[in-house]
Amino acid sequence: MGHRDIPVLETKRLVLRGPSADDYPNFKATFASYRSRFMGGPLTPYETWMLYAAEIGHWEIRGFGMWMIHDKATDEALGMAGGWQPAAWPEREIAWIIFPGKGGQGYGLEATDACRRYLYVEQGWDGAVSYLDPKDLASIRLAERLGCKRDDAAKTIDNNDSAYRHPVPGALKNSQLADGIALEIAHYADPAFKPEGWALD
Amino acid sequence: MSRIEIPTLQTERLTLCAPRPSDFEAWAAFRGGPRSTFVGGPFDRVQAFNQFCAVAGHWDMRGFGRWIVTETDSDTPVGLVGLFHPEDWPEPELAWTMFDGSEGKGYALEAARKVKSHAFDDLGWDRLVSFVSVNNTRSIALAERLGAQHTTGFEHPTFGELICFVHQPGGGA
Numbered sequence: 195m196g197h198r199d200i201p202v203l204e205t206k207r208l209v210l211r212g213p214s215a216d217d218y219p220n221f222k223a224t225f226a227s228y229r230s231r232f233m234g235g236p237l238t239p240y241e242t243w244m245l246y247a248a249e250i251g252h253w254e255i256r257g258f259g260m261w262m263i264h265d266k267a268t269d270e271a272l273g274m275a276g277g278w279q280p281a282a283w284p285e286r287e288i289a290w291i292i293f294p295g296k297g298g299q300g301y302g303l304e305a306t307d308a309c310r311r312y313l314y315v316e317q318g319w320d321g322a323v324s325y326l327d328p329k330d331l332a333s334i335r336l337a338e339r340l341g342c343k344r345d346d347a348a349k350t351i352d353n354n355d356s357a358y359r360h361p362v363p364g365a366l367k368n369s370q371l372a373d374g375i376a377l378e379i380a381h382y383a384d385p386a387f388k389p390e391g392w393a394l395d
Numbered sequence: 396m397s398r399i400e401i402p403t404l405q406t407e408r409l410t411l412c413a414p415r416p417s418d419f420e421a422w423a424a425f426r427g428g429p430r431s432t433f434v435g436g437p438f439d440r441v442q443a444f445n446q447f448c449a450v451a452g453h454w455d456m457r458g459f460g461r462w463i464v465t466e467t468d469s470d471t472p473v474g475l476v477g478l479f480h481p482e483d484w485p486e487p488e489l490a491w492t493m494f495d496g497s498e499g500k501g502y503a504l505e506a507a508r509k510v511k512s513h514a515f516d517d518l519g520w521d522r523l524v525s526f527v528s529v530n531n532t533r534s535i536a537l538a539e540r541l542g543a544q545h546t547t548g549f550e551h552p553t554f555g556e557l558i559c560f561v562h563q564p565g566g567g568a
Contacts, residue, residue, distance in 0.1 A: 200398065212398065215456045222482075240553055243456075243482030244449045251451030253398065255416055255444075281423065281444035351441075 200253055201316070203261065205308045206383050208301065210261035213249050213274065217262045220271040220293055221246045229294045232330040252278065258317060260289065263305040272296045275305040277313050277322070284349035288313070288322045288360060290336065300382030302336050307375050310340070314363040321362045323348060325355045334358070339378065341371045399454045404462065406509045409502060411462035411476065414450050418463045418472040421494045422447050428495055433531040435553050450475065459518065461490060464506045473497035476506040478514060485549060489514065489525045489562060491537065503537055511541065515564040526557040 200212030213221070225235045225242040237245065253259035260276035273292035279285075288310055292302045313319045324342060326333050337358040348357035366372045401413035414422075426436055426443040438446065454460035461477030474494050480487035489510055491503045514520045525541075526548060527534045535558065538545075543560035550556050 218456070238552065239483045240481055240551075245445060247449035247452030247456050247481075248445040249448075249452065250398070250455045251414075251448035251453070254451035255414065255419070255448050280448075281419070281440040283441075 200259070200261070201312065203308045203312055204266070205304050206379065207266055208272070208305055208308070209264045209266050209269075210275070210305060210308060211264065212253060213246065213260065213262045217271045218243075218246055221249075221274075224291065224293050227294050230291075232327040232333065233291060249274070258313065261305070261309060263301060272301045273305070275302065276309045277317075277319075283325075283351060285323050285357075286319065288324050290324075290333070292332075297332060300379060303339055303375065304379045304382065306336065306340060307379065310360065311366075314366070319363075322360045323357045324360070325351050326358055327354070328356055340375065341365070399458065401451075401454050401460070401462070404509055404513060405467070406505050408467060409473075409506055409509075410465045410467045411506060411509065412465060413454075414447060414463045414475075418465075419444065419447055421472045422475070425492065425494045430495065433528040433534070434492065453479070453481070457487070459487070462506075462510075464502060466502075473500075473502050474506065476503065477510055483551075484526070486522070486524060487520075489523055491525075491534070498533070504540055507537065507541055511562055512565075515562075521564075523562040525560045525562065526551075526554075527560060528554065529556045529558055 203210040222239070222242050224230055225237045225245065227236060230236055249260050256277070256279055258277040260274045260278060262274055263272045264270065265272060271293065273290065273296060275290040276288070278287045278289040288306060290302050290306050310322065313322065323345065324333070324337050326337060341361040342358035345357045345359040348359060350357050361371060404411040423440055423443040425431060426438045426446060427440070428437060431437050450461055457480050459478040461475050461479055463472050464474040464476050465472050472494060474492055474497055476491040478487050479490040489507060491507050493503050511523060514523050525538050525543060527538055538560040541562060543562045546559045546561055548557040548559040
């Protein structure tokens with residue numbers, strides 16, 4: 195039972211670790227801000243603290259959860275990404291949040307791609323969805339860049355959200371999609387061909 | 396990275412352990428029912444699940460927390476008792492909740508006594524309080540049976556007016 199050792203994931207620019215008490219101020223600032231409007235926020239201080247404790251405890255109860263995304267060079271916390279499945283969630287979700295002021299640099303794409311690979315390869319997930327608010331254009335764009343397709347037949351959390359279905363593990367192996375994601379991440383890390391003109395996480 | 400190891404405590408009839416997935420239904424039934432009004436409820440299943448996860452995560456945030464209390468013989472979860480210190484709480488408290496159908500057996504008193512001695516004797520705390528809603532007569536009675544002294548509490552934006560009971564090391568129980 196439980197998940198005492200939360201794995202550490204590394205990408206070119208990022209280190210993903212289990213959320214710790216040290217990272218709470220970043221989470222608190224985010225959930226006090228308008229940035230959290232698609233994730234049930236803004237929240238009161240009590241609600242925010244309990245939600246952060248829940249992010250950690252989800253690893254204990256479900257055996258998977260959300261990682262804290264850190265800049266590999268500076269250790270700065272940039273957001274969170276990972277697996278999420280509260281009671282009443284129809285399916286396991288891949289979720290993300292990028293902290294205020296940290297969007298537009300491809301961190302969400304780079305981190306979520308790494309989380310999804312871990313959940314598929316190491317934890318044996320055969321697929322996943324992301325439940326998105328139809329007004330959350332930055333997240334919808336990120337889902338599309340990750341190869342997700344809106345699944346209108348899928349059950350949603352409360353009918354106020356849309357289910358975006360991730361490609362299955364087989365569709366990510368040696369595929370044009372996987373190459374495209376890797377290429378976009380590489381361009382953020384070495385920005386010769388940085389995309390412009392839309393909201394990005 | 397490693398998460399904190401949650402210790403297990405034993406009393407005559409009870410085992411205090413880390414929350415387990417199998418304990419969730421008993422928790423959700425309590426959090427969704429009328430007895431949860433003193434603790435901000437009732438809550439739906441999604442809220443109850445996040446709160447259940449937060450019971451585990453509290454240990455990592457503070458180094459202490461609350462245990463699922465089980466009947467040792469049957470392994471049935473009967474309540475949640477332990478040390479609770481969320482954001483905007485004035486200080487850590489000894490908190491207790493009995494799940495539906497597990498009241499009236501002295502379990503809350505037995506578990507709370509154990510946690511009280513754990514806080515004073517094992518953790519070396521020199522002060523321990525409990526915050527109880529002014530209308531929660533059963534919890535007020537339990538605080539008094541534990542020998543706690545009634546003092547001025549505080550008004551919480553979510554939980555309303557709370558009495559502060561100050562526990563005494565060793566005595567009273």
